[in-house]
Amino acid sequence: MSEEPIVSIRDLTKVIGKKTIIDHLSFDVYPGEVFGFLGPNGAGKTTTIRMMVGLMDMTEGEVLIDGSSVKTNFEDAIVKVGAIVENPELYKFLTGYQNLVHYSRMMKGITKERIQEVIKLVGLEGRIKEKVKGYSLGMRQRLGLAQALLHRPKLLILDEPTNGLDPAGIREIRQYLRTLAREENVAVIVSSHLLSEIELMCDRIGIIQKGKIVDVQRVNDFIQNDTAVMVAFEVDPLESAVKAIKEAFPEHDIDPSDRKLIMKMEHEMIPEVTALLVEKGIRIYSIQSSVKTLEDVFLEVTGGEQVV
Numbered sequence: 559m560s561e562e563p564i565v566s567i568r569d570l571t572k573v574i575g576k577k578t579i580i581d582h583l584s585f586d587v588y589p590g591e592v593f594g595f596l597g598p599n600g601a602g603k604t605t606t607i608r609m610m611v612g613l614m615d616m617t618e619g620e621v622l623i624d625g626s627s628v629k630t631n632f633e634d635a636i637v638k639v640g641a642i643v644e645n646p647e648l649y650k651f652l653t654g655y656q657n658l659v660h661y662s663r664m665m666k667g668i669t670k671e672r673i674q675e676v677i678k679l680v681g682l683e684g685r686i687k688e689k690v691k692g693y694s695l696g697m698r699q700r701l702g703l704a705q706a707l708l709h710r711p712k713l714l715i716l717d718e719p720t721n722g723l724d725p726a727g728i729r730e731i732r733q734y735l736r737t738l739a740r741e742e743n744v745a746v747i748v749s750s751h752l753l754s755e756i757e758l759m760c761d762r763i764g765i766i767q768k769g770k771i772v773d774v775q776r777v778n779d780f781i782q783n784d785t786a787v788m789v790a791f792e793v794d795p796l797e798s799a800v801k802a803i804k805e806a807f808p809e810h811d812i813d814p815s816d817r818k819l820i821m822k823m824e825h826e827m828i829p830e831v832t833a834l835l836v837e838k839g840i841r842i843y844s845i846q847s848s849v850k851t852l853e854d855v856f857l858e859v860t861g862g863e864q865v866v
């Protein structure tokens with residue numbers, strides 16, 4: 559990852575009426591990384607993105623794209639950006655190729671070679687001469703992506719890019735975005751309310767909730783920072799096990815359920831607890847531990863707000 563961010567968002571704020579929809583949001587995104595903008599429905603992802611690309615005025619704050627201010631130097635800033643904010647605008651009765659030619663005419667300096675390049679990049683070579691009305695949703699997304707990439711943007715912003723796609727389509731988009739970041743050094747921002755998506759696609763994620771960024775971390779750190787695991791001991795007799803553990807580890811919460819004793823602990827503690835139970839003559843039938851998923855972490859960070 560390079561040192562200079564391609565996007566710097568500082569204290570971005572949007573007030574509509576009396577409601578603060580985006581509240582002093584700040585984060586940076588770097589070339590070559592896929593950044594996930596994750597939050598429950600209504601958290602403010604679309605509003606933030608709309609302000610970033612100039613589709614909505616900001617009430618306060620600043621967005622710099624490659625050093626140019628979206629507010630005061632819009633032309634220079636936006637030329638660095640490729641974005642699909644709502645559904646990509648496509649002409650259904652034209653072919654994919656005609657759509658790209660039409661779009662390229664609105665920009666300066668897009669050569670026929672560049673059009674071929676983006677077609678190849680999104681894997682539409684075989685179908686580009688067909689009319690868009692016969693395209694699947696995934697193909698339309700890819701054509702939209704090709705359109706957004708024509709002018710070689712340094713930053714690609716996609717609002718919920720996998721919405722409505724089937725698992726194969728989602729996998730494809732994920733692979734294109736990763737390749738784009740890695741091989742072309744493009745910074746990619748994707749918004750999503752789907753944790754599993756973000757986990758597989760992104761290098762870093764920023765979690766937004768009620769218009770505020772509540773956390774920004776590398777995906778791996780998110781999961782690994784908290785090394786505690788939930789461990790379930792299937793034991794008999796349960797009451798003696800609970801008593802022994804409460805005495806030995808008074809600071810730990812224990813959740814006895816059915817014939818299992820469930821407790822949160824550091825991984826290293828598992829043998830210690832097991833040895834204690836054996837020492838007290840308690841029979842252990844099974845030990846199960848579960849590592850936290852990103853979803854568990856997300857729910858903790860957002861205070862349990864549900865996501866789909």
Ligand SMILES: Nc1ncnc2c1ncn2[C@@H]1O[C@H](COP(=O)(O)OP(=O)(O)OP(=O)(O)O)[C@@H](O)[C@H]1O
Binds near residue numbers: 597601751
């Ligand atoms: N023009 C508007 N006037 C008033 N409230 C608005 C307006 N636009 C958005 N909001 C409110 O701002 C909040 C953030 O909406 P936004 O669409 O940015 O969220 P989101 O995170 O993109 O959610 P989703 O995933 O559902 O699109 C919501 O509570 C929404 O109702």
